[in-house]
């Protein structure tokens with residue numbers, strides 16, 4: 001049985017005020033939750049959030065650099081994230097692919113760097129509206145997944161989580177229906193089974209894109225959906241806790 005994960009991606013939002021109201025409440029929630037609860041605040045706040053998170057609330061970064069160290073002004077390495085006692089890092093978020101031009105090859109390098117540092121990489125994949133309308137959803141999504149997993153050893157898969165986030169559903173209020181999401185999640189798991197059935201069965205595949213309290217339960221009830229990666233709704237304590245409970 002795969003343990004569910006509910007992850008909050010704050011993106012470039014948040015403040016000490018938000019941290020002080022949200023993190024203690026989530027730390028409490030995490031103590032009794034059957035799901036893993038993860039928060040990914042902006043990198044500037046990672047140390048403070050980690051200190052307030054207690055033992056059960058997981059804290060991750062939204063991005064990392066692929067190199068160990070060096071002359072990369074403004075960047076943060078996976079070793080630094082590990083030193084902060086973080087457990088996860090998002091890689092390949094569609095905003096990083098679209099706005100910062102991150103390629104599959106770069107995302108594979110970041111994933112390897114994250115795993116080498118002992119972090120769990122949350123690999124984000126998803127199609128644009130145009131790609132969906134052209135019938136290319138599975139081509140695009142499975143291509144993004146394979147580009148990374150082909151570069152990994154099977155032993156690394158325990159340090160990988162996949163997040164399917166259709167780009168057209170991010171921040172738009174348009175959630176994929178549970179059938180649409182389940183179809184893609186199943187296809188991802190089948191593609192992974194081409195490498196190893198056992199490892200594919202163990203892989204957590206999260207859904208992201210306008211997840212909220214009102215739709216979380218239906219999404220999380222799908223057989224191949226193992227939790228959510230939540231943007232906007234993760235900034236509201238009541239809403240996010242309701243989503244966490246929907247995963248129980």
Ligand code: 13P
Pocket residue numbers: 009093165169170171172173208209210211229230231232233
């Ligand atoms: P929203 O939940 O705001 O649609 O964002 C989803 C997302 O991009 C999480 O990484």
